Amino acid sequence: MDAIRTEGLTKHYQVGFWRPRPYIALDNLTLSVAPGEVFGFLGPNGAGKTTTLKLLMQLIYPTSGHAEILGSPVGDVAVKRRIGYLPENPYFYDNLTAEELLVYFARMFGCSAREGRARASRLLDEVGIGAERRFQLRKFSKGMVQRVGIAQALINEPELVFLDEPMSGLDPLGRREVRELILRLRDRGCTVFFSSHVLSDAEALCSRVAILAKGRLAASGALDELTSLESRGWELVVANLTADVLARLKPRLTRATPLGDGRFSLELPASTVPEQLIADLDGARIVSLNPLRGTLEDVFVEQVRATRGERFSEKVAS
Amino acid sequence: MRSIAIIAGGVFRDSIRDRIGYGLVFFSIVLMASSFLLAQLTAGQDVKIIKDLGLAAASLIGLFIATFFGIGLVTKEVERRSIYSVLSKPVTRAQFVVGKYLGLVMTLLINLSVMTAAFYAVLWYLDFTTLQGAKAAWESPAMDPNMLKAFALMGVELMLITATAIFFSTFSSPFLSVAMTFAVYIIGHFGEDLKNMNSIVDSTILPYITKAVYYVMPNLSALDAKSAVVHGLPVSGMSMMLATASSTLYIATLLVGSILIFSRRDLK
Numbered sequence: 001m002d003a004i005r006t007e008g009l010t011k012h013y014q015v016g017f018w019r020p021r022p023y024i025a026l027d028n029l030t031l032s033v034a035p036g037e038v039f040g041f042l043g044p045n046g047a048g049k050t051t052t053l054k055l056l057m058q059l060i061y062p063t064s065g066h067a068e069i070l071g072s073p074v075g076d077v078a079v080k081r082r083i084g085y086l087p088e089n090p091y092f093y094d095n096l097t098a099e100e101l102l103v104y105f106a107r108m109f110g111c112s113a114r115e116g117r118a119r120a121s122r123l124l125d126e127v128g129i130g131a132e133r134r135f136q137l138r139k140f141s142k143g144m145v146q147r148v149g150i151a152q153a154l155i156n157e158p159e160l161v162f163l164d165e166p167m168s169g170l171d172p173l174g175r176r177e178v179r180e181l182i183l184r185l186r187d188r189g190c191t192v193f194f195s196s197h198v199l200s201d202a203e204a205l206c207s208r209v210a211i212l213a214k215g216r217l218a219a220s221g222a223l224d225e226l227t228s229l230e231s232r233g234w235e236l237v238v239a240n241l242t243a244d245v246l247a248r249l250k251p252r253l254t255r256a257t258p259l260g261d262g263r264f265s266l267e268l269p270a271s272t273v274p275e276q277l278i279a280d281l282d283g284a285r286i287v288s289l290n291p292l293r294g295t296l297e298d299v300f301v302e303q304v305r306a307t308r309g310e311r312f313s314e315k316v317a318s
Numbered sequence: 319m320r321s322i323a324i325i326a327g328g329v330f331r332d333s334i335r336d337r338i339g340y341g342l343v344f345f346s347i348v349l350m351a352s353s354f355l356l357a358q359l360t361a362g363q364d365v366k367i368i369k370d371l372g373l374a375a376a377s378l379i380g381l382f383i384a385t386f387f388g389i390g391l392v393t394k395e396v397e398r399r400s401i402y403s404v405l406s407k408p409v410t411r412a413q414f415v416v417g418k419y420l421g422l423v424m425t426l427l428i429n430l431s432v433m434t435a436a437f438y439a440v441l442w443y444l445d446f447t448t449l450q451g452a453k454a455a456w457e458s459p460a461m462d463p464n465m466l467k468a469f470a471l472m473g474v475e476l477m478l479i480t481a482t483a484i485f486f487s488t489f490s491s492p493f494l495s496v497a498m499t500f501a502v503y504i505i506g507h508f509g510e511d512l513k514n515m516n517s518i519v520d521s522t523i524l525p526y527i528t529k530a531v532y533y534v535m536p537n538l539s540a541l542d543a544k545s546a547v548v549h550g551l552p553v554s555g556m557s558m559m560l561a562t563a564s565s566t567l568y569i570a571t572l573l574v575g576s577i578l579i580f581s582r583r584d585l586k
Contacts, residue, residue, distance in 0.1 A: 013586075057406045060584040077408045085406035091398040093328065095335035104331075107324045108407040136335075152403055162406075 001071045003160050003191040004033040004056065008065035011051050025051040027215040028065065033193055033208075035159075038186050040202035040223075041195040043212035044304055049195035050088050052212070053164050057085055070160060081109060084158035088165045088195075090149035094138035098129055098148045101137065102155055109156040116155075123151040128177055142169040150178065154185075161185065163194035167201055179204060199297045211303045218303035226299050234268040236277065237287040245282050252277060263287065321409045322417040329421025333387060334428065343429050346379040347436040354440050365456045366548055368444060369465065372437040373544040377472055380430055381503060384476045387425070388483030389495045391418040396585055405585070412577045419484055419573060426476050434469045458550030467553045468543040471561065475541040478565050479503060481572040482536075488580040505531065506538030536568045537561070 058075035106116030210220035353371035445460035486495035516525035
């Protein structure tokens with residue numbers, strides 16, 4: 001049984017007051033997420049990520065298609081007991097304290113006030129909210145509200161958690177803590193479905209990703225599968241490289257970038273065997289040799305541009 | 319039921335700490351207290367002035383709290399997106415609407431109790447400082463317990479106004495919701511005039527329209543005992559029961575309507 005499954009999920013909105021016309025926010029999304037995986041749902045702004053999450057939370061209703069969470073249709077109250085959700089830019093009741101808010105949510109899951117307080121305390125520790133937990137939420141910064149939002153998503157110790165832009169508004173330390181938290185959730189067996197346009201987060205955390213562009217699924221699969229296709233050669237960093245040797249090597253390089261102090265970064269196409277080039281260095285010292293793998297960013301940019309119908313050509317510097 | 323009670327408790331805790339609510343209740347208490355000074359300018363009418371002003375202040379402030387907070391219950395939650403976290407919990411939209419309603423009703427009843435206490439405190443002071451001979455001119459005693467009936471009916475009226483505000487806010491903008499809720503309040507207080515329009519205007523069609531409006535709108539004039547208690551007139555238990563029963567039915571209808579509309583709505 002999949003943790004999440006969508007089939008042909010589509011959402012149209014009517015836009016325009018005098019002459020309403022349909023706007024396709026999500027178009028025929030078919031997707032599945034296996035239990036226990038950290039799944040990255042990526043896409044540029046306006047791609048349809050939040051729309052998908054709202055459909056999965058039944059905050060909005062689909063125009064067509066359907067979705068299941070943990071084997072049951074979305075909106076099932078029994079399923080809601082097993083999931084957590086962090087909305088994008090969360091907002092809570094101004095006049096409640098962080099602790100009161102979490103106890104309030106814990107009680108919706110059947111916890112006693114005492115158990116709710118214990119869970120609230122543990123989670124607020126985990127997301128780094130200290131003595132501020134007794135302050136009313138209107139006094140909280142955006143980053144602190146985000147941390148409270150993450151805590152409330154985990155108040156019921158969910159099997160599956162949906163995080164919409166979880167790193168939004170967090171400082172570098174907060175981002176690192178949330179990354180560690182997501183990895184701890186994964187280790188506990190919790191499925192994590194998170195949307196983001198910060199690709200480094202997805203690369204660091206996800207086993208599989210889906211890329212959404214203009215409401216359509218542009219690509220999906222394991223991170224390794226998506227990025228290995230984009231492997232494009234080697235990067236060789238050398239020191240003490242003379243101008244003569246560089247001129248001789250240039251036809252076999254895609255790019256040579258001076259780094260200062262006689263050091264150069266040489267980019268080799270995938271067709272060049274690096275050992276052969278190294279043999280021709282004539283006394284230059286090798287600093288490092290690394291494969292140039294396609295990054296998630298490359299895949300992302302290519303898929304998004306392709307969906308936008310723009311011509312995409314790889315930029316090769318001479 | 320548990321989810322409803324938890325949501326109601328959350329609304330109560332949030333709204334009872336709201337500064338605007340505090341401000342409004344404080345303002346009504348100041349109005350009641352200042353009515354004591356105003357009453358000193360009138361000969362023999364002092365108790366009537368205090369009762370009139372006090373009841374009107376409580377009614378008006380209650381109306382503002384019921385309308386603006388009632389509309390904010392749903393619209394503010396949707397606009398600020400705080401509803402997303404709540405509805406992702408094991409809570410149905412129907413439980414959300416009913417819980418929100420009951421939470422605000424609890425807040426309103428607490429506020430009304432505070433205003434009632436302040437009202438009686440001003441009247442007690444008047445009673446305490448007035449000579450026995452001057453009291454003979456009063457239509458009803460200062461500490462008349464009958465006035466509690468007016469406050470009780472005011473509570474029912476505010477519950478109805480809250481349900482009306484929630485109903486409108488489930489499908490229209492906050493501005494329109496406020497306008498329509500106030501319209502219902504005004505029309506509801508002129509129910510008898512609408513019913514008897516044929517004796518006021520010379521038209522064949524208009525009385526039918528106004529009669530239809532009379533039957534659709536809540537009869538708020540039945541919940542208004544302010545004038546009667548100020549003049550020491552009796553307010554029968556039966557009329558109170560009937561007005562409360564018909565208002566309860568109206569509230570239930572509005573809440574069912576709110577739930578039906580809200581359950582189908584996209585929360586964009």
